[in-house]
Amino acid sequence: MNEDTGAFPCAVKIQMAEPHISNNPPLVCWSCHERSLGTHFCSSCGKLVQLAPNIDYFAMLEMPRKLWVEADALERKFLQLSWKLHPDKYASATEQERELSLRHSSELNDAYRTLRDPIARVEYLLSLEGMRKEGETKQQAPAELLEEVFELNESLDELREARAAGGDLAGLKARLQDAEKSFQGKLGAVDAALQSGAREWDAALDAPGGAPDVRKKLLERMNELLNRRAYLRNLTLNVAKELAA
Amino acid sequence: MGRIVGIDLGTTNSLVAYVDAATGRPKCIPGPYGSALCPSVVSLDADGGVIVGEPARRRLLTQPERTIYSVKRLMGRGPADVRDELKLFPFRIDAASQNVIRVRLGDKVFTPPEISAFILRELRNWAEAHFGETVDRAVITVPAYFNDAQRQATKDAGRIAGLEVLRLVNEPTAAALAYGLHEQQRGKVAVYDLGGGTFDISVLKLISTTEGDIYQVLSTNGDTHLGGDDIDNELIAREWTKRGRAALAGVLGDAERSQAVRAAVIQAKHALSVAQEAMVQVAGMGAESSVRITRAELEEIARPVVERTMKPVRQALADAQLKPEEIEEVVLVGGTTRTPLVRETVEKYFGRKPHIELNPDEVVALGAALQADILSNGTQNMLLLDVAPLSLGIETYGGAVAKIIPRNSTIPASAQELYTTGVDNQTGIEIHVVQGERELARDCRSLARFTLGVPPAPAGLPRIEVKFLIDANGILQVAAKDVRTGEERSIEVQPSYGLDDAEVERMLEESIEYAEQDFAERQLVEARTEAESILTATAKALATEAAARISGEERAAIGASVAALKESAAGTDYKLVRVRIDELNQATTHLAEVMMNSAISSALEGRNLAEV
Amino acid sequence: MAYSEKVVDHFNNPRNVGSMPKEDPNVGTGLVGAPECGDVMKLQMKINPETQVIEEAKFKTFGCGSAIASSSLATEWVKGKTVEEALAIKNTEIVKELALPPVKIHCSVLAEDAIKSAINDWKKKKGIEVRPEDMPSH
Numbered sequence: 001m002n003e004d005t006g007a008f009p010c011a012v013k014i015q016m017a018e019p020h021i022s023n024n025p026p027l028v029c030w031s032c033h034e035r036s037l038g039t040h041f042c043s044s045c046g047k048l049v050q051l052a053p054n055i056d057y058f059a060m061l062e063m064p065r066k067l068w069v070e071a072d073a074l075e076r077k078f079l080q081l082s083w084k085l086h087p088d089k090y091a092s093a094t095e096q097e098r099e100l101s102l103r104h105s106s107e108l109n110d111a112y113r114t115l116r117d118p119i120a121r122v123e124y125l126l127s128l129e130g131m132r133k134e135g136e137t138k139q140q141a142p143a144e145l146l147e148e149v150f151e152l153n154e155s156l157d158e159l160r161e162a163r164a165a166g167g168d169l170a171g172l173k174a175r176l177q178d179a180e181k182s183f184q185g186k187l188g189a190v191d192a193a194l195q196s197g198a199r200e201w202d203a204a205l206d207a208p209g210g211a212p213d214v215r216k217k218l219l220e221r222m223n224e225l226l227n228r229r230a231y232l233r234n235l236t237l238n239v240a241k242e243l244a245a
Numbered sequence: 246m247g248r249i250v251g252i253d254l255g256t257t258n259s260l261v262a263y264v265d266a267a268t269g270r271p272k273c274i275p276g277p278y279g280s281a282l283c284p285s286v287v288s289l290d291a292d293g294g295v296i297v298g299e300p301a302r303r304r305l306l307t308q309p310e311r312t313i314y315s316v317k318r319l320m321g322r323g324p325a326d327v328r329d330e331l332k333l334f335p336f337r338i339d340a341a342s343q344n345v346i347r348v349r350l351g352d353k354v355f356t357p358p359e360i361s362a363f364i365l366r367e368l369r370n371w372a373e374a375h376f377g378e379t380v381d382r383a384v385i386t387v388p389a390y391f392n393d394a395q396r397q398a399t400k401d402a403g404r405i406a407g408l409e410v411l412r413l414v415n416e417p418t419a420a421a422l423a424y425g426l427h428e429q430q431r432g433k434v435a436v437y438d439l440g441g442g443t444f445d446i447s448v449l450k451l452i453s454t455t456e457g458d459i460y461q462v463l464s465t466n467g468d469t470h471l472g473g474d475d476i477d478n479e480l481i482a483r484e485w486t487k488r489g490r491a492a493l494a495g496v497l498g499d500a501e502r503s504q505a506v507r508a509a510v511i512q513a514k515h516a517l518s519v520a521q522e523a524m525v526q527v528a529g530m531g532a533e534s535s536v537r538i539t540r541a542e543l544e545e546i547a548r549p550v551v552e553r554t555m556k557p558v559r560q561a562l563a564d565a566q567l568k569p570e571e572i573e574e575v576v577l578v579g580g581t582t583r584t585p586l587v588r589e590t591v592e593k594y595f596g597r598k599p600h601i602e603l604n605p606d607e608v609v610a611l612g613a614a615l616q617a618d619i620l621s622n623g624t625q626n627m628l629l630l631d632v633a634p635l636s637l638g639i640e641t642y643g644g645a646v647a648k649i650i651p652r653n654s655t656i657p658a659s660a661q662e663l664y665t666t667g668v669d670n671q672t673g674i675e676i677h678v679v680q681g682e683r684e685l686a687r688d689c690r691s692l693a694r695f696t697l698g699v700p701p702a703p704a705g706l707p708r709i710e711v712k713f714l715i716d717a718n719g720i721l722q723v724a725a726k727d728v729r730t731g732e733e734r735s736i737e738v739q740p741s742y743g744l745d746d747a748e749v750e751r752m753l754e755e756s757i758e759y760a761e762q763d764f765a766e767r768q769l770v771e772a773r774t775e776a777e778s779i780l781t782a783t784a785k786a787l788a789t790e791a792a793a794r795i796s797g798e799e800r801a802a803i804g805a806s807v808a809a810l811k812e813s814a815a816g817t818d819y820k821l822v823r824v825r826i827d828e829l830n831q832a833t834t835h836l837a838e839v840m841m842n843s844a845i846s847s848a849l850e851g852r853n854l855a856e857v
Numbered sequence: 858m859a860y861s862e863k864v865v866d867h868f869n870n871p872r873n874v875g876s877m878p879k880e881d882p883n884v885g886t887g888l889v890g891a892p893e894c895g896d897v898m899k900l901q902m903k904i905n906p907e908t909q910v911i912e913e914a915k916f917k918t919f920g921c922g923s924a925i926a927s928s929s930l931a932t933e934w935v936k937g938k939t940v941e942e943a944l945a946i947k948n949t950e951i952v953k954e955l956a957l958p959p960v961k962i963h964c965s966v967l968a969e970d971a972i973k974s975a976i977n978d979w980k981k982k983k984g985i986e987v988r989p990e991d992m993p994s995h
């Protein structure tokens with residue numbers, strides 16, 4: 001069980017706010033009133049611009065919507081933009097510019113936090129592409145996986161009970177360790193499959209016409225992989241917690 | 246606008262520093278007793294006057310009931326949080342304390358931010374005396390592991406002290422800034438900061454770019470209730486057992502006696518940083534009653550405290566995804582790191598000698614001064630990227646916490662959440678924001694509760710987007726918007742532990758009554774006093790025989806200057822008064838000479854009238 | 858408050874927790890999971906082959922409070938119902954009964970899917986054809 005019985009609920013959360021979609025029309029600069037093409041700075045007067053209301057994380061970091069990202073290059077980009085956007089750089093600017101800098105730099109930090117993690121990056125891309133919405137049709141995981149998950153959960157329960165009763169834990173512990181290994185291995189396989197999916201996605205984007213059919217299939221495949229990963233991760237975390245206790 | 250300073254508001258000592266414009270280097274400002282360390286002690290005398298720093302520290306022994314130390318331990322905390330502290334610290338918490346603790350000093354009651362504000366005001370006075378100018382803005386340091394309420398309380402203290410708090414900077418980050426400038430360090434750095442009452446560990450990456458140096462915090466961890474105080478308390482307990490209660494009884498009154506023991510063990514502890522053994526000599530008791538303590542004994546007492554710091558250290562490294570051997574530099578900060586055991590333990594864990602070149606008491610204040618300079622547009626080639634020490638979460642179904650901003654996220658950081666209603670015509674959505682790493686809301690720190698107003702509609706139809714933003718100070722801001730109408734919704738955030746704006750305003754007003762007047766007011770009073778004395782002297786001089794020898798023109802000029810000075814002294818511009826004083830001095834220089842020549846004393850040659 | 862007392866009650870005192878022998882020819886087992894959270898739910902029912910009435914229902918859920926409450930409610934509801942009646946239960950009814958918030962709808966979907974897949978399992982055992990519209994839709 002993941003939750004406690006005690007407190008009464010107080011917040012109804014729907015989901016992460018719908019991710020933003022880029023390629024919106026250029027805005028008019030608040031300062032020079034020219035049409036501005038820049039993401040962060042006005043292309044005509046150089047001032048911080050009002051962030052486009054539906055800008056996505058890839059656009060925040062001024063990069064294409066690709067999945068294969070070189071960590072060092074991403075970090076360099078992040079630092080370079082931080083240098084220009086951080087509130088410290090606007091400490092004596094106008095109230096409005098200070099507000100803008102707070103918005104730009106917080107979104108930049110959120111974008112970097114998400115995109116530097118390969119799994120979060122895929123997840124984010126899928127939500128941008130409309131694949132991971134609440135209440136959407138989802139495929140049930142294969143029966144063997146569910147069975148395995150259920151059994152392991154039961155072993156965990158047994159271990160908890162055995163511990164509470166003060167029984168001999170050696171046998172259960174060994175089983176848990178085996179299971180942990182097997183699940184770690186599966187997790188590794190999922191991650192590898194996601195990685196190759198990411199490369200294929202980028203290749204499809206570069207293909208003439210952007211290969212929409214290929215990409216649609218890829219999105220579905222990666223979605224499945226992420227679902228599988230959710231079970232596996234939940235389990236490995238629980239097993240690790242139980243083994244550490 | 247006045248000057249800007251950096252302040253280290255410590256558990257045991259506080260300091261104020263600035264960046265010297267000529268050298269570009271940060272410097273601590275010494276107080277009236279010659280030291281840059283201002284003991285974080287506040288005492289209230291019988292007629293309501295506030296005493297801060299060294300004299301207050303001395304009053305710990307004589308007037309413990311009216312004196313408070315280590316108030317930082319109470320910042321941003323509720324009465325229930327500090328129950329354990331009360332066994333060890335002589336805080337006299339007022340029974341009427343609710344969300345905010347109120348402490349009794351003599352017959353008056355103060356909140357921890359008010360007491361901290363007295364310390365800040367004292368430091369501000371030091372700085373103003375040093376510059377001869379107003380100081381109205383500051384960067385104040387806080388333990389990296391301080392939560393939102395503790396940060397907010399610190400910010401409130403600044404406001405109550407009449408300072409605009411430009412930024413709260415994490416102590417280890419400030420230290421790294423000072424070291425980075427000093428040592429030209431690059432690469433991955435761990436800052437181990439063990440002070441009087443708090444422990445922080447931060448892992449940073451120092452990066453050189455073409456524009457300048459970036460100090461990027463990768464992770465931070467700590468314990469806001471772990472420090473040298475804990476060692477002191479163990480030492481005190483040891484004294485009581487060694488001597489027996491009877492031996493200590495009858496020496497002094499109860500509170501005074503325990504403060505005398507505290508002072509004695511602290512002195513012995515400091516001695517043991519260099520010596521192998523020391524004597525604990527309690528004031529008011531004969532030297533023959535001293536108790537011997539060896540370094541080995543001290544280490545036995547200090548070991549559990551030092552061990553407790555290692556869990557946060559390991560967590561911080563894990564969060565930064567680094568192994569101890571990947572850390573290129575280790576920096577020690579905080580007075581307690583003078584303890585040889587701390588140095589040995591840290592050196593052993595990281596496999597390298599820690600840096601101790603900069604004074605561990607001063608380094609945080611120096612870093613704060615650097616950040617203050619960065620913000621006031623002085624230093625432009627440095628940038629700090631700090632992180633949020635604790636995860637931000639929302640209470641969800643069954644009391645569980647949904648994390649929306651994970652710990653060690655670079656700040657400013659934000660998260661958007663979309664909310665709706667669960668029943669038809671529900672008019673409010675209650676949101677409970679918490680901070681911490683635990684899974685259940687009740688195990689985390691409650692930050693705020695608020696209700697989103699919703700127009701009546703069928704369940705699930707309203708869409709309210711709430712934006713949570715952690716600003717560069719590590720403080721939470723919340724804004725809400727109705728997605729359908731685009732209408733902004735204002736939110737009354739009721740902080741779980743803290744003062745509201747009106748309270749802070751009122752305290753600011755009250756604090757001025759207690760503390761000394763504003764710098765400008767003080768300057769005006771001084772200038773007026775000086776004007777009065779020069780006016781009196783001038784009038785006297787004009788009445789002498791010698792004055793008869795000056796020309797009518799000169800007499801008229803003096804008369805005009807006198808009138809101008811009188812007029813300026815009736816106003817409130819102390820600078821103008823000073824200008825007029827100088828002018829009158831100029832106008833009377835010749836008169837003074839004439840008077841001197843009339844041989845009152847040849848030794849007075851070259852002086853003007855005011856000095857005669 | 859957005860949650861009914863019923864949900865809290867079912868969560869605090871879940872009914873029919875347990876399991877039945879999987880091999881029993883009269884027992885149907887449904888095992889489903891929610892990939893969003895990685896939670897899994899097992900729902901079993903003992904069905905009278907003659908009357909097609911569900912005589913007994915048990916569940917075990919490793920998951921959140923809403924999932925536990927949903928499956929607890931589902932076992933209560935299916936008992937005494939015929940297979941056809943049980944197949945007609947919709948997750949929206951569970952949402953309504955328990956006043957689940959939107960974020961917890963997928964937890965009720967889990968319960969509906971579990972009912973369907975348990976009955977289908979039993980049908981397979983009995984050689985009864987499973988209609989495509991009775992497949993777990995989610």
Ligand code: FES
Pocket residue numbers: 891894895896920921922923924961963964967
């Ligand atoms: S959150 Fe997992 S089933 Fe409800």
Ligand SMILES: [Zn+2]
Pocket residue numbers: 029030031032033034036042043044045046047
């Ligand atoms: Zn412009």
